[in-house]
Structures are given as C-alpha cells and as structure tokens.
Amino acid sequence: MTKPIKILMLEDTQEDVYLIERELKQGGIIFTSTVVATGEGFKQLLYEMKPDVILADHSLPQFNSIEALKIHQQYELEIKIAVPFILVTGSVSEEFAAQCIKSGADDYILKDRLKRLPAAICNALDKAGIEGERLRFLDEIISNEAMMRQAEQLAHFGSWQVDFLTGRHKWSDETYRIFGYEPGDLQVTYETFLNHIHPADRQSLKKAIDETILHGDSYPCEFRIIDKTGKVKHILSNLQVKRNRERVAIQLSGFNLDITEQKRQTEAIAFQNEQLVDIAWIQSHEVRAPLARLMGLVNILEGNKDHEKYCKEFWKPLLESAHELDSIIRKIVRKTEAVGGTEPSHE
C-alpha cells in the first residue's frame, strides 16, 4: 500500500474543507490532511509536518496566498525538496491566476470545478519528483565543483579547456592564479597563454601543441612561464585532444601543475650532493697528501739514530705539512656549512 499523501490545507471555511476532502476521496487519493487558517500557523506546520502537497485558498482574513507562496519558496530552498503548491480558490481573474503561477504556484483550481483536483495533485507530485531530483543534482554539482576548486587551490593545480568550435578558452580559478591573475580577471585567448610562456620554451611548446592537435592524443610536457608579476614558474602539464567521429580535433584540454617549489628543492638537493661528492674527494685525495708527508717524515726520524742532524732539516717541512693539513680541514668545514644552507651559494 502506498503511503498516504500529507496535505497541508490553508483554508478558513470548514465547508470548503469538507468539499475538497470529499472530492479527493472520490478521486481515489489516499491522504491525511491538516488545516490551518493563519500565516503563523502555516509557516510552523510547514516545517513541522513537512507536507507532500499544499492546497491554499487565496484570501483569508489576515493572510493571502501570495504571502504563503513566499514562505513556501523559502522553505523549498532550505530543504531542497520541491513541494507542490496548488491554489484552490473561488473565482479569480486570469491575470491573478497567471501572477500566482509566476510566483511559484504549481497549479490553480476553481472551487466550482473541484473534480480536476485529484488529477492536478497527481500531476504536481510527479513534476515535483523530477524537480526535486534536479535540485539535489544541482546541489551535488555545486558541492563537487566547490571541492574541485578547493583541491586545485591546495595542490596548485589548474585546469583549462579550448573549444575549437566556438574558439572559447576557459581557465579554472587556479589556472588564473598560477598565471598571476585573480579568477576571471580577463577574457583569455591562446595569445594570453603563449605570451606568458618563457621565451626560451615558447617555440618548442607551440610546435608541440600544433603537432598534438594534428596527430596526437595527449602530450605530457614541462615548461616555464612568466606570470603577471614577472615571476618565473615551472609547470608540469598534460594536453589532451578530443576528436569527433571524423577524427577532427574539437577540444583541447589539460592541466597545469605548478612544480616551482619541487624544482627548487630538487636543485637544492642536487647542490648538496655535489658538495658531498666534493668533500669525499677532498678527503680521499687532498687531506691524505700532507698527512702522508707528515707520516713519511716521522717514519724517517723514527728509524734514524742521527736525530740531531735530521731534526734541524725536518722541522720546516713538518710544520708546512701540518699547516697545509689545517687549511684543507678548514675548507671541508666551509663546504659542509654550505651543504647545511638551503640556497646554493657560489664562491
């Protein structure tokens, strides 16, 4: 058995309530109904009972259907569900009826033609189901898009698209930021993009893009850009071509990932490695030279009985070797300190 339809009736005449309910029963509608006659009560019940359908008389002593429609619209926006609003009223002018539909009413029924009411309710409920879907779908798209925007911003990851049929270029918010603009700052073109490419990379990238559009499907690449403020950035990118059935390119899209920071870190590490290799070389070659000399000299002293004679001859080379060893060790210390620093400093 289907669940009864919850009906909220805005009506001040008990007799009309009776007539409407009788008509619904005859039309085979299974329902529960709640009647309210004031604006306050209408608003409260709307949020409490969450009706499936609203049937409203046009004019009540202190309230009217235009006011009710405003409350109803606000309610729909808040709960993101469409609730049909059907005007059930005595004779009104055509203009007024049109005005009500414009204000968001789904249908209107004259009280002397209540026979149409059951069908109108069924119709409106069907329509509301579709409308509800649309509202939820839209809501989902909006929240997905918000997530995507946030992800792009966090990862310095911008996407873009070129439609060859319309010639329109579209940049995501983060793509604008990577190029140094605020989102939507300017209407972008292919020239905008090319003008920001580092002159040393421009020709080769342009050629590669042309090649990809003509013959390729996708093209991963790395290039430098100069953003609006003159800052050079390293970009990792991938182009993708969409083709129609005749294999003609209709769309080019891609992403730009700002890898400037990673690049800087990699370079700093490469510099450190270079320094470490240097230090290792110095240790195995340069440090050993004066040390070996010192050891050689001492060896001779040790093996010789004629100390007096040799000591005079040896003190100078011994001292020289010691000083040389000292200066090499100082050089290593300086290099090691440079490795600790973040920026490569060239002597």
Next chain:
Amino acid sequence: MNSLRVIIIDDDPITVWLHQLFVKQSELSTDPLVFLNGLEALHHLDSLDHLNSRSLLLLDLNMPNMNGWEILEALNMRSYAGQVFAIIISSSIDTKDHKKAKTYKQVIGYLEKPIKVNELRNVMLPDVQA
C-alpha cells in the same frame, strides 16, 4: 747492459725529497731523476735512448697540468712504451684509483703514501723478454 733508470714524478718538493732518500736507501738507484711536472718528465723520456735501458717511474697521480693518468695515457702511444714501467705512489686511498691503475700495462705496483723503504726494495720488474 739493461740498466734501470728511476724517475720520480711528483709535484710536491717535500715528497720528492723523501722519495729520493728512500730510493737511495733501497739501493734501487743511486741517482734517481726528479721531475715536479709531468710534461717535463714526458719530454725527457722522449729524448732518451730506450734500446739498452729500462725506466721505472715512481708516479704521483694528483698533479696540476698533467696528472698521473694523463702521463700513462701518453706513454701508451709511445714506441718505447714496452721499456717503461710505473709504480703509482699516491696519497689517495680511493679504491677506484686502485682498480683504474690495474688497467694500464705499464703499472707494476700501487703504493699508498707514506711509502717505506722496504716497499721499494721488494720491487720486481717483469723479466726481459728474449
């Protein structure tokens, strides 16, 4: 015939002085030749008559201008290459240098500085081929 000529090649005067002392003490030669520069040593070798004598180089590796490896490379091209032998005497304890030294046919030994007199006494040149 077949006298042995000992040539010390090292850019460091103190080391050269030490090695001269050792060569004499080891009786390898009473009068070793000395070069502080690889290129000069090579020029001198070029000017010698190698028919009835052999040369033994006590060769340092790490030298400015022309280092020990470059001297060995150059020797390889010479017509008298078979009459010249070399003992590498280096302060390097890098095993890569040891391995590399073995790839040169002139190299008959590898000594790490500081060397000892005994190490020079034990030097054996390959037999002269008939």
